[in-house]
Amino acid sequence: MGRRHDREARPGLTLAAVAVVQFMVSLDLTVVNVGLPRIATGLGFDAVGLAWVIHAYALAFGGLLLLGGKAADRYGRRRVLLLGLGLFGLASLAGGLAREPGQLIAARAGQGIGAAALAPAALALLTSAFPTGKARVRAFGVWSAANAAGGALGVLIGGLLTEYVGWRWVMFVNVPMAAGALALARRGVAADPPTVRGGRPDVLGAVLAASGMSLLVFGVVRTDRHPWTSPTTLTTLAAAAALLVAFVHVERTTTREPLVGPGLLANRSVAGANAYNLLVGAAMAAAFYFLSLYLQQVLGTGPAPTGLMFLPFALAVVAGSVLAIRLGHRLPPRLLLVAGGLLTAAGLAWFGLIDPDGSFATDVLGPSLVTGTGFGLCLGPVVSIATAGVAPHEAGTASGLLSSSRQIGASLGLAALGTAAHHRTGRDTSPEALNDGYALGLSLGAALLLAAVLIALTVLPRTGPPPRTGPSADREMLRARE
Numbered sequence: 001m002g003r004r005h006d007r008e009a010r011p012g013l014t015l016a017a018v019a020v021v022q023f024m025v026s027l028d029l030t031v032v033n034v035g036l037p038r039i040a041t042g043l044g045f046d047a048v049g050l051a052w053v054i055h056a057y058a059l060a061f062g063g064l065l066l067l068g069g070k071a072a073d074r075y076g077r078r079r080v081l082l083l084g085l086g087l088f089g090l091a092s093l094a095g096g097l098a099r100e101p102g103q104l105i106a107a108r109a110g111q112g113i114g115a116a117a118l119a120p121a122a123l124a125l126l127t128s129a130f131p132t133g134k135a136r137v138r139a140f141g142v143w144s145a146a147n148a149a150g151g152a153l154g155v156l157i158g159g160l161l162t163e164y165v166g167w168r169w170v171m172f173v174n175v176p177m178a179a180g181a182l183a184l185a186r187r188g189v190a191a192d193p194p195t196v197r198g199g200r201p202d203v204l205g206a207v208l209a210a211s212g213m214s215l216l217v218f219g220v221v222r223t224d225r226h227p228w229t230s231p232t233t234l235t236t237l238a239a240a241a242a243l244l245v246a247f248v249h250v251e252r253t254t255t256r257e258p259l260v261g262p263g264l265l266a267n268r269s270v271a272g273a274n275a276y277n278l279l280v281g282a283a284m285a286a287a288f289y290f291l292s293l294y295l296q297q298v299l300g301t302g303p304a305p306t307g308l309m310f311l312p313f314a315l316a317v318v319a320g321s322v323l324a325i326r327l328g329h330r331l332p333p334r335l336l337l338v339a340g341g342l343l344t345a346a347g348l349a350w351f352g353l354i355d356p357d358g359s360f361a362t363d364v365l366g367p368s369l370v371t372g373t374g375f376g377l378c379l380g381p382v383v384s385i386a387t388a389g390v391a392p393h394e395a396g397t398a399s400g401l402l403s404s405s406r407q408i409g410a411s412l413g414l415a416a417l418g419t420a421a422h423h424r425t426g427r428d429t430s431p432e433a434l435n436d437g438y439a440l441g442l443s444l445g446a447a448l449l450l451a452a453v454l455i456a457l458t459v460l461p462r463t464g465p466p467p468r469t470g471p472s473a474d475r476e477m478l479r480a481r482e
Contacts, residue, residue, distance in 0.1 A: 013188020019146040020181040026150030035162035060112025062407040063214030069120035069400020084118030087385025089178030095171035120400035141325035144379030145466035146318035184422040212243030272459035273386035279452040281406040283445035313368040320376020333381035340378025345449035347371025352443035356435040413462025
């Protein structure tokens, strides 16, 4: 029995499983985009239905993240992680085998449900496996590299698979990754007992939160067809706001175990980190979108070369994450958020200078390296801040809240900045007009990053660098005592 427990409670394998999970979830946010035209041709989607290949995943993922985090706390993070991985893998297989549009949309929703369970469970497991010190900084650096590399490489992998193998493989590619993560989790993640015991589940709060967040994402993603000021959009967003207000009221007054504890959002670190994460998610989702369109519709690059051109960005994110690990031993995470945010804002402002007669070397490579390095620099620290000091029974909820803020931010940013770019472009589809719209969207993304930096400076509490642990730290303590 002891040998079995030691084998299961291996932090290295836990980190590997969580990294694969996060890479897979981030990959799935972007891998489908490049293949959409081929998917439309292969299954007979119309223009309206094709958008639901993206929306179905976003709605299920964004709407159920809080519930997934709470389920991880209540029923055990390892159990929820394994369940989510199984569902995600099966849904990916079903999507690759789809023969009709409705089947693919249902499979994408299934992927979103699985991701909403496994993402917060994985992050909570990482938080508990590496609670403090140098190991925590390194673990979150690996997590942030996997997170951003998955999103950036999703465009590359999606382009290559669509071009040379077929669009179905943008779904099938998740199956071996889910199987590998499942094997790692079963072998290396300790069977943790639920951290929440007793009481009745907050069913009403769960329904209100899931409904409100899903309706919010739905209203935002549909602004491509219904403008922000249209009755449809205003009614949808008003209904979402009413549901979320009702959720807050229920959480404050319920006598049962609340879905989100009242002290969680009152925590300055949690609130500030989530606000920062929302703005960064909004800016970066829009940047991926505009850059992909600039390369294809302005410079005339094909799907596979477009994916390859995202590779420097992905490598820069990994470099930024490694830099965050090295600096995280000596600098407080709040300072890394400020530095990373400023560097990312500078890169997006540089992107805002794109030219219709430009090229990859002159208009994309340089700002990709700057933006990617800054983005990688702040990814790990924001997770560390958002989960540090959170009670063990709320770690899954805090992780789900952070993932939710990123997803909601991505939806809001893409819709809002996309609308601004469309207004600048109007009906003119010439490369010059499109370039102006994309440049505006990228410049507005830089402004969002500056707002995130302001939040880091004014909301997040001042803290020192993480305490050092391990043999070297013990030797320093002994010398100090002497």
